[in-house]
Amino acid sequence: xxxxxxxxLVSPERLLISEDVDAVLVPGxxxxxxxxxxxxxxxxxxRPGLMRVRGGSKPDRQIFVRGGFADTGPDGLTVxxxxxxPVEEIDRELIASQIADAEDDVKDAKDEATRDDAERxxxxxxxxxxxxxx
Numbered sequence: 001x002x003x004x005x006x007x008x009l010v011s012p013e014r015l016l017i018s019e020d021v022d023a024v025l026v027p028g029x030x031x032x033x034x035x036x037x038x039x040x041x042x043x044x045x046x047r048p049g050l051m052r053v054r055g056g057s058k059p060d061r062q063i064f065v066r067g068g069f070a071d072t073g074p075d076g077l078t079v080x081x082x083x084x085x086p087v088e089e090i091d092r093e094l095i096a097s098q099i100a101d102a103e104d105d106v107k108d109a110k111d112e113a114t115r116d117d118a119e120r121x122x123x124x125x126x127x128x129x130x131x132x133x134x
Contacts, residue, residue, distance in 0.1 A: 029046060048064075
């Protein structure tokens with residue numbers, strides 16, 4: 001059996017995970033990396049993608065994360081994410097519909113500020129869709 005370590009995943013809305021796990025695959029800004037028990041101290045920013053958690057109370061979880069950072073050290077791994085959504089809570093059809101609506105919003109924008117906001121929203125939705133493998 002693999003050695004476990006403490007893992008916490010925190011978003012502005014809530015503490016999503018705080019438990020001992022076997023491994024976490026993290027979408028770091030310089031590439032994915034896997035954290036196991038005894039990992040050397042390491043700090044990384046996050047890129048949008050899927051974080052995969054193995055072990056703990058719900059084995060083999062996937063969470064979409066966007067923004068933030070991961071900090072691993074002697075006490076385990078802490079991820080502070082700007083956004084974190086368990087994959088099972090993401091409605092893929094809804095995301096596709098929202099992308100179509102957001103594309104229309106970009107086309108219909110009457111001024112630059114509105115267009116910039118619509119483009120940011122559209123890119124966020126596309127990040128979720130890409131992370132889910134569409």
